[in-house]
Amino acid sequence: MVPALPTHIATVSLLSFFTLVSSAANRDILRPGTSLAVEAYQSEILQSPDGSFSCGFYGVYGNAFTFSIWYSKAANKTVVWSANRDRPVHSRRSALTLHKDGNMVLTDYDDAVVWQADDDGNSRRNVQHVQLLDTGNLVMKNTSGRIIWQSFDSPTDTLLPAQRIMAATNLVPTTQSHAPGNYIFRFNDISVLSLIYDVPEVSDIYWPNPDNSVYENNRSRYNSTRLAILDNNGILASSDFADGVLLKASDAAPGIRRRLTLDPDGNLRLYSLNDSDGMWSVSMVAISQPCTIHGICGQNGICHYSPEPTCSCPPGYVMTNPGNWTQGCTASFNIPCHDQEPMKFVKLPHTDFWGSDQKRLLGVSFETCRNSCISDCTCKGFQYQQGAGSCYPKALLFNGKSCATPSVRTIYLKLPARLNVSDTPIPQSNVLDPAPPRLDCNQMSRGIRYPFPDLHKTGDEELNWLYFYSFIVAIFVFEASFITFAWFFVLRREMRPSEMWAAEEGYRVMTSHFRRYSYRELVEATRKFRVELGRGSSGTVYKGVLEDERPVAVKKLENVSRGKEEFQAELSVIGRIYHMNLARIWGFCSEGSHRLLVCEYVENGSLANILFKDQKTVVLDWKQRFNIALGVAKGLAYLHHECLEWVIHCDVKPENILLDTNFEPKITDFGLAKLLNRGGATQNMSQVRGTIGYIAPEWVSSLPITAKVDVYSYGVVLLELLSGTRVSELAVGSGAEVHSMLQKLVRVLADKLGGHKESSINEFVDPELGGRFSYVQARTMLKLAVSCLQEDRNKRPTMESVVQTLLPFDEASS
Numbered sequence: 001m002v003p004a005l006p007t008h009i010a011t012v013s014l015l016s017f018f019t020l021v022s023s024a025a026n027r028d029i030l031r032p033g034t035s036l037a038v039e040a041y042q043s044e045i046l047q048s049p050d051g052s053f054s055c056g057f058y059g060v061y062g063n064a065f066t067f068s069i070w071y072s073k074a075a076n077k078t079v080v081w082s083a084n085r086d087r088p089v090h091s092r093r094s095a096l097t098l099h100k101d102g103n104m105v106l107t108d109y110d111d112a113v114v115w116q117a118d119d120d121g122n123s124r125r126n127v128q129h130v131q132l133l134d135t136g137n138l139v140m141k142n143t144s145g146r147i148i149w150q151s152f153d154s155p156t157d158t159l160l161p162a163q164r165i166m167a168a169t170n171l172v173p174t175t176q177s178h179a180p181g182n183y184i185f186r187f188n189d190i191s192v193l194s195l196i197y198d199v200p201e202v203s204d205i206y207w208p209n210p211d212n213s214v215y216e217n218n219r220s221r222y223n224s225t226r227l228a229i230l231d232n233n234g235i236l237a238s239s240d241f242a243d244g245v246l247l248k249a250s251d252a253a254p255g256i257r258r259r260l261t262l263d264p265d266g267n268l269r270l271y272s273l274n275d276s277d278g279m280w281s282v283s284m285v286a287i288s289q290p291c292t293i294h295g296i297c298g299q300n301g302i303c304h305y306s307p308e309p310t311c312s313c314p315p316g317y318v319m320t321n322p323g324n325w326t327q328g329c330t331a332s333f334n335i336p337c338h339d340q341e342p343m344k345f346v347k348l349p350h351t352d353f354w355g356s357d358q359k360r361l362l363g364v365s366f367e368t369c370r371n372s373c374i375s376d377c378t379c380k381g382f383q384y385q386q387g388a389g390s391c392y393p394k395a396l397l398f399n400g401k402s403c404a405t406p407s408v409r410t411i412y413l414k415l416p417a418r419l420n421v422s423d424t425p426i427p428q429s430n431v432l433d434p435a436p437p438r439l440d441c442n443q444m445s446r447g448i449r450y451p452f453p454d455l456h457k458t459g460d461e462e463l464n465w466l467y468f469y470s471f472i473v474a475i476f477v478f479e480a481s482f483i484t485f486a487w488f489f490v491l492r493r494e495m496r497p498s499e500m501w502a503a504e505e506g507y508r509v510m511t512s513h514f515r516r517y518s519y520r521e522l523v524e525a526t527r528k529f530r531v532e533l534g535r536g537s538s539g540t541v542y543k544g545v546l547e548d549e550r551p552v553a554v555k556k557l558e559n560v561s562r563g564k565e566e567f568q569a570e571l572s573v574i575g576r577i578y579h580m581n582l583a584r585i586w587g588f589c590s591e592g593s594h595r596l597l598v599c600e601y602v603e604n605g606s607l608a609n610i611l612f613k614d615q616k617t618v619v620l621d622w623k624q625r626f627n628i629a630l631g632v633a634k635g636l637a638y639l640h641h642e643c644l645e646w647v648i649h650c651d652v653k654p655e656n657i658l659l660d661t662n663f664e665p666k667i668t669d670f671g672l673a674k675l676l677n678r679g680g681a682t683q684n685m686s687q688v689r690g691t692i693g694y695i696a697p698e699w700v701s702s703l704p705i706t707a708k709v710d711v712y713s714y715g716v717v718l719l720e721l722l723s724g725t726r727v728s729e730l731a732v733g734s735g736a737e738v739h740s741m742l743q744k745l746v747r748v749l750a751d752k753l754g755g756h757k758e759s760s761i762n763e764f765v766d767p768e769l770g771g772r773f774s775y776v777q778a779r780t781m782l783k784l785a786v787s788c789l790q791e792d793r794n795k796r797p798t799m800e801s802v803v804q805t806l807l808p809f810d811e812a813s814s
């Protein structure tokens with residue numbers, strides 16, 4: 001018996017080997033007791049038999065994943081279902097597991113259960129497997145082949161052919177930040193299939209047309225069947241529709257891949273896939289006039305066509321949150337109810353705020369209607385119609401729309417009499433007109449206080465702004481999800497009090513301080529750009545003081561045509577990044593051709609300034625140097641590994657390392673680097689940045705850029721910290737010469753380090769220190785520098801491991 005044992009073990013390991021191999025291949029079935037790991041998100045995928053759909057981990061940004069189903073045949077992955085849309089999991093150790101007892105759970109890196117397939121009672125017995133079908137439905141079957149759970153029962157924002165909308169089915173859009181939006185597609189209380197704008201203050205239906213009766217909309221009420229289904233021909237049939245066909249695709253025919261999606265703009269669209277190029281085209285849209293979608297301009301905001309659908313604030317109101325129209329406009333005045341302040345009304349013809357009527361008065365005079373609004377301090381304005389004498393005082397101003405159609409009437413907005421607003425109405429054009437008049441949008445901004453006049457430029461500029469705004473919008477949404485997300489990770493780790501504070505501080509900064517500044521504000525803050533702090537490849541930095549007396553560094557980006565991309569790249573990471581070793585960005589300005597960043601002012605200027613100055617006023621002592629080395633490593637490690645979006649700095653050098661009053665380092669300019677997507681190793685840097693002397697060799701040989709370029713540059717900075725001289729100045733000339741000189745130096749250093757001679761290290765350390773340094777720390781730093789400067793980037797350590805190497809030698813912490 002004894003000799004048989006090894007064979008047995010061999011069989012077992014061979015078996016598990018085969019299991020491993022087979023689990024790596026694409027398949028359509030997940031068996032009980034197995035799981036899909038997030039690390040293998042590219043290979044561990046379920047695929048429907050005909051290959052149309054895939055199911056697995058889907059990267060939403062940097063380190064965050066959802067468990068999703070997507071169309072494989074579209075040019076880009078089109079997600080049709082997600083288990084955990086509002087709570088992504090981390091890129092390490094997360095997994096989806098089908099347990100033997102039939103429980104299917106999605107766990108995060110810390111084993112927290114993020115999602116599980118709901119289980120109606122005890123039906124989850126005898127599970128055979130989970131399978132992805134050709135319809136895009138992920139189903140769980142029991143051993144008698146019956147479906148006991150399916151993804152079709154819990155749609156996110158998309159409905160696929162054959163998937164049913166039933167009494168309890170909701171479609172909610174996915175915003176650009178992958179969070180759920182404020183719209184719902186479902187059967188309403190009287191069993192009419194509807195689109196609903198749903199926020200805490202109001203919840204109302206905007207499709208079918210709320211101005212018509214149910215029957216005028218060709219719907220029927222109270223059909224308790226409550227069933228709608230999209231068929232393979234592109235026809236959406238619903239139980240509340242008289243002849244069944246509610247919506248029909250323009251290309252209605254079998255054999256076309258389709259999806260019905262509630263988009264983030266609140267519109268419901270049916271898409272058809274072109275098999276040859278993998279592009280989606282819209283074949284049906286529920287709402288053809290965007291301004292009839294409720295809530296698109298937020299509370300108090302007004303939607304109008306100019307001729308693009310555009311949001312504006314009414315007189316006396318300003319935009320609440322730059323870049324987020326979903327938050328609408330806020331009154332620039334505040335009238336407590338007990339105040340007897342005289343009020344006036346501003347007439348806005350062809351404008352209406354749908355709903356939120358306090359009451360309806362019929363056959364009353366204008367005066368009566370006006371007085372009714374005056375006497376009620378909660379009344380924000382009223383709608384009045386001359387002929388019928390109908391009067392609707394408004395409790396809230398939502399769903400504002402300005403457009404000359406018979407259904408849109410006149411609103412009288414209540415404002416304090418002291419407020420100086422002109423009567424210029426909100427301009428309008430009827431989008432139904434075949435040739436909508438081209439409006440002078442500068443003129444229309446008169447009388448209405450726009451926070452950002454640029455928004456209303458015409459033509460291409462406006463389109464750019466739309467793009468730009470969606471960018472900002474993304475940041476702000478992102479912020480919210482990031483904060484929740486960040487807390488999850490931050491709080492779950494054992495936190496030291498200082499880290500706790502940093503996280504809290506980060507939260508505060510992101511929510512309250514990041515904002516947009518006007519150019520005028522920044523001209524004032526910098527006293528017309530009087531004090532120059534520095535000049536870099538991307539622009540000049542000036543000192544400034546904000547109104548709240550915060551000192552700031554204002555970076556004026558030059559060369560705007562190119563700067564714009566850089567600016568937007570920087571912006572797109574700003575909202576998310578906070579670390580004590582990264583210089584904070586308080587806000588930005590973007591007006592006309594001006595692109596500016598408002599950054600934290602760091603008192604002691606750059607490391608380059610202190611380290612390489614001819615007449616030194618300050619000599620960094622050893623402790624400070626080690627602390628700078630460690631701090632910079634921590635900042636870079638944060639950028640490379642801990643942000644949800646991976647960031648490569650690409651321009652690490654002493655000029656970009658600022659020192660605060662305690663000589664704590666803060667890296668700046670990090671936002672200017674191009675963001676890396678997941679699978680970054682294959683990404684190309686289109687634009688070479690970086691500075692000769694600090695750039696890694698792979699840059700010159702145009703290999704793909706990875707985080708290891710920063711590790712290389714960091715190695716150069718370490719040498720400079722140690723020696724107190726600019727390493728690149730040891731050799732004059734082209735990048736290649738500097739590089740080969742550096743490689744020579746590295747070889748010499750490596751030899752010396754092998755020799756264990758104290759003197760060899762002493763020779764290298766800055767003589768200004770007069771020998772006052774820690775030999776062990778210096779040796780560690782030098783060793784690190786040598787490994788960071790390896791020609792082969794795979795041999796260089798990661799920034800995380802650099803931090804781990806330095807930490808044990810940090811006297812401050814021990």
Ligand SMILES: *[C@@H]1O[C@H](CO)[C@@H](O)[C@H](O)[C@H]1NC(C)=O
Pocket residue numbers: 123125126142143144145146148
């Ligand atoms: C499978 O599920 C069906 C429906 O829930 C149930 O009637 C049947 O008994 C189940 N089969 C087994 C083997 O559990």
Ligand SMILES: *[C@@H]1O[C@H](CO)[C@@H](O)[C@H](O)[C@H]1NC(C)=O
Pocket residue numbers: 216217218
């Ligand atoms: C309802 O159906 C009638 C007849 O088909 C059509 O003329 C009318 O436009 C429809 N109403 C709406 C609101 O779609």
Ligand SMILES: *[C@@H]1O[C@H](CO)[C@@H](O)[C@H](O)[C@H]1NC(C)=O
Pocket residue numbers: 220223224225226227238239240244
């Ligand atoms: C309710 O809807 C179903 C399914 O569309 C239909 O067969 C039925 O006739 C409808 N009932 C009424 C009363 O309209």
Ligand SMILES: *[C@@H]1O[C@H](CO)[C@@H](O)[C@H](O)[C@H]1NC(C)=O
Pocket residue numbers: 274275276277
């Ligand atoms: C599909 O795409 C191809 C290539 O772009 C194009 O030639 C063709 O007209 C498209 N088909 C449809 C139905 O749009």
Ligand SMILES: *[C@@H]1O[C@H](CO)[C@@H](O)[C@H](O)[C@H]1NC(C)=O
Pocket residue numbers: 075076278279280
């Ligand atoms: C796919 O994504 C790329 C990059 O985000 C984008 O430029 C392209 O337009 C997308 N293609 C489709 C079909 O959406």
Ligand SMILES: *[C@@H]1O[C@H](CO)[C@@H](O)[C@H](O)[C@H]1NC(C)=O
Pocket residue numbers: 420
């Ligand atoms: C209100 O605006 C008008 C026109 O801009 C101006 O002439 C007038 O002086 C202003 N009144 C007050 C009180 O500011």
Ligand SMILES: *[C@@H]1O[C@H](CO)[C@@H](O)[C@H](O)[C@H]1NC(C)=O
Pocket residue numbers: 323324326327472473474475476477478480
């Ligand atoms: C806009 O504001 C709403 C409401 O406060 C918020 O839920 C949403 O996340 C914000 N969106 C963006 C794009 O910032």
